[in-house]
Amino acid sequence: MSGGAIPISWVDMSLASIFILVSAAISLFTGLGLHKSLIWAALRGILQLTMLGFALRWIFSISSPLTVLGFITLMLFFANHTMLSRVKHPPKGLYFRGLAALAVPGVTVTFAVTTVVIGVEPATDPRYLLPIAGMVIGNSMSAMSVVLDRLYSDMRANSGRIATLLALGAKPREAVWSEAQQAIRAGMIPTLNSMSAAGLVFIPGMMTGQILSGTDPSLAARYQVVILLMISAATALGSVLAIFIGYRRTFSSSEVFTLDR
Amino acid sequence: MERVDLSFLVEGLTVLLNGREMVRVTKLDLSPGDIAWIDAPSGAGKSTLLKGLARLIDTKGSLSLGKVYAESIPAHEWRRRVTLLPFPPVPLGETIEADLLSPYKLAVRKKFPPPSKEMMLSYIESCGLGTYGLSRATDRLSQGELSRLAIVRTLLSKPQVLLLDEPTANIDEASRELLEGLISSFAEDGGVVIATGHSAPWGSVNRRFEITGGELRGAT
Structure with missing residues (x-):
């Protein structure tokens, strides 16, 4: 059902978040004040999409x-x-x-x-x-x-x-x-x-x-x-x-x- | 214009702002040709009273023009007849001509012919803006010039009762006299004028009022 997409592991996902951390660090050192909302939004995004994945899997299964x-x-x-x-x-x-x-x-x-x-x-x-x-x-x-x-x-x-x-x-x-x-x-x-x-x-x-x-x-x-x-x-x-x-x-x-x- | 016995009658009126009673009028009876002046310090409720008379804010009590009671017609129709010029004035068009024609773009004046170019020119001449012509951009006018343009626009919209909030603020001595001429001829044609300000500058004012203790009273 998942077609030909290459699987992504938890390790791959942590690698993807490195760039967000780098941007947050830049914001922290330059005093642009974006880091808090950036990290918070990223965490929300990760959590919500992960939960959505599980929720959709459950909804698809009971249909x-x-x-x-x-x-x-x-x-x-x-x-x-x-x-x-x-x-x-x-x-x-x-x-x-x-x-x-x-x-x-x-x-x-x-x-x-x-x-x-x-x-x-x-x-x-x-x-x-x-x-x-x-x-x-x-x-x-x-x-x-x-x-x-x-x-x-x-x-x-x-x-x-x-x-x-x-x-x-x-x-x-x-x-x-x-x-x-x-x-x-x-x-x-x-x-x-x-x-x-x-x-x-x-x-x-x-x-x-x-x-x-x-x-x-x-x-x-x-x-x-x-x-x-x-x-x-x-x-x-x-x-x-x-x-x-x-x-x-x-x-x-x-x-x-x-x-x- | 339907100007047969159009007396403006206010009885037992309370003007409400956010549900609070702001100004009371026990009785105000004005006939065509009257120019009334309400003299009161700022904050006494002059603007609030004028807004109430124009039905721009809610009121309790009786308000009628001729035989027409305010609540018997829609608010926008009442406002066409009893028109307030708020302070400070704002332009309604990019040029003098567009500004003067803006009231005639409204549905409520669909059946009325807009003023001709000659008419508009003669009005702006009589308020001292004649040298600008009709195509002058309104954002290049001074505050005083804008005040005069706004009065001309309101006069050309042909109200039956004209409510002027602080018409002589921001205006020099010479323009004050020009305005008085315009206002007097509006009254002579059968209009009713109610204006507010700190002191009545016009000799043509024949009814004087003041607001004390939240109530409109005749002044001596």
Whole structure:
């Protein structure tokens, strides 16, 4: 099942961490102050991926649809938490709206890829569903947190302009539209870059993985195209939803702007 | 414009900020042509009161213009009729022309024709910006020039009640007189003006108020 990938031992993994330790040492001696977060993030990464490996092995072995869906739900909650924790001073009431804005495009696109495009049987086969859900939800999460953070910081910075437009009779949407446009552009830049630079600058992660485990490169390329398009679609949809849930929370039902309170 | 008996009536109004009662108005009755001035020290709640009258913050009580009660129409529709010019002024367009036309890009003014070039030119001339023409970049204007441009923009948006927060701050003596001319002719055309500031500089002001102890009172 593992195809042709060369096994990696614990010794190999420790060798790979030497470079992180070297960078941390450089940061320590030059006083750049990065070493703590670098080491901490590396430890988290190692621990989480190792646990994921075991968890996926267990889920693949029992192959129960309920477990698979439960895993995706858990993913969504973690993604929502991460997304909102990166937004500085968010207004109240974003939690469940954020969750919905992640889940609707994320789940729709994931199942569209697995069932319609790839044609996985059964639809809940975790070997396809979970990695694809992870990529789709993870990328939406990153874009949406940038969108929300940028939206609120721009709205605060331009509150005088927004107040003047509202005073002239602008509807809430009209008053914040140029901030919304900037925010969605900022959130979509990494996705647009990865689409236009794919294959020229870098070989995308999933394609790399498939090639390493022995899949024919042109089949791997086709998978990657599907994934790239679907990730971009989910990211764009998620960003649009983030704008709508995001700006509405800053207005009361009587069109009073409440963000600067 | 629908300017038939448009008196501005405020009764038993409390302006709320974060749920706290900030300013009370027992009764304020202004008729077309009135220019009211609210004189109060900073922090007394002048800006808060104006925002409440424009429904930019929440209020309790009765607010009406002509026969129209504030709560019977959407807030953005009320704000088109009762328009606040906040302080400090900010540009809404890259050029003077774009700035003056910005109110007409809003859905609430879809049915109203935007001002002609001649109209815009005559307004900016009467506030002393005439030598710049319409294509001057707004980021090259001084704060005082921006204040005057913002007043012209608000006048051209054709409100029925004009609320001016600190209109004479940042403005020199000569511009003050130019502004008074613009404001007076707005009132003569049947508009209502409520302005705030530390002292009423205009002879055309016919109603004077002050805010003491969180309450709007007539001044002598």
